[in-house]
Amino acid sequence: MTMMDALLNRAAQRNTPAAGTFELTARCNLSCRMCYIHNLSCDKELSKDELSTAQWIDIMDQIQTAGTLPLLLTGGEPLIRPDFPEIYQEAVKRGFLLSINTNGTLLSEEHFKLFARQKPLRTNISIYGMCPETYESLCGNGAAFEKVISNIRHLRELGVTVKINFSSTSYNHKDIPKVLEFAREVGSIVHFVSYMFPPTRAAKPCEEPFKRYTPLEAAEAGIDWIRLSNSPEQFAAECRKHATMPPGRIDECLYEGKEGARCRAGRCSYWITYKGDLLPCGMIPAIHASVPELGFRAAWDQVGGQFRSISMPKGCLSCPDYERCEVCPAIAWAENEDFSQVPKYICEKNHHYHTRLAALGAEGSDL
């Protein structure tokens, strides 16, 4: 565990709002089918509600006083805001440890200079596929592919750390090996997910609905990922681990014995939406308080208190797989709009994932 992790855990025990996310906008220049928030056709409306530069800077002063150090700037696409460089520099001046989430298509000369001069802790760039066709089918913009790839290369030349986020879907599944190859070439780590949240925060549903993986497909994609991103020996070892893993095992359980969320949301981390609503995490719009109206401290106390009283679904708490399942309140809410209901999609995905890996591990050969 790093010193930073240890301090964040301590902050979580004290309910100190130590790690923040600013969702600077819900607008984006791409229109990815699975996006939980964005829909191009609503951009005009969305921009009306965005906090101003001055409001974000005022919130920075408040969160600094409240004890925040790591700060993630995200969206929508945060670089779509013309005032992004100003917001970034104001955050640097205050000594926040900055990370950025971006789709990597809008990086201008000004952004490159900014990041080269004052390097973010991490630039997280989403790659949606490894060819223009995949970008076209998933994000509605084939030309974006070349742009992202060349921008990542340029950032790496400037010495900026890039983490690649890869959301695996049926539209880009075939591109997994190429994503890995590219990540190796540019020296980036990849964060892989195959669970897509239903778009609970979208202003308007997509005209062409997103075909989500079935739970089995999502589990298989996760297994493919482990297989492809590791050596055959490492993959075999991972399978054996699952074959011998007793139910209830977990690698990192932060708050054992508690019935609430197992993550840092609402304990030491929070998310502020483009409108200024404070949420325990970006995927839980059901619990919120307005920072411009109440001030940060009061909004945090209200939201944190409410979220910490949420219990995981009873069916999960008594489930033998609970401790090795990714279920969390955000997923329960996104799947059922109800914190107390077991999210069946995750049950099926989780069950298939572990039994399949365990079976491969038990076979022991021909992996």
Place this chain on the structure above:
Amino acid sequence: MTINPNFVLRELAGEWLLVSIEEGEEIKRLLYLNEIGKDIYLHLKDGLEGAALLDALYQEYDADPQILKADVEAFLLTLRDYRILQD
């Protein structure tokens, strides 16, 4: 001896950190400080050095003068290494 102005003193869950905001530097360049490290840094910022710095610390900490002196010297070397303290 001058203190590099391009560091910000921040607190995280009761620990102190100096965060570099220098242009061209990695922002992740962090130095974790304990309570006495934080006090030394603040005294240096106030312009105390040498005997005056040690005097101020003797007043605040009930420590063996020899040990305190050695600790302060070691800490000043670390600050120089991070270019937080410059000549």
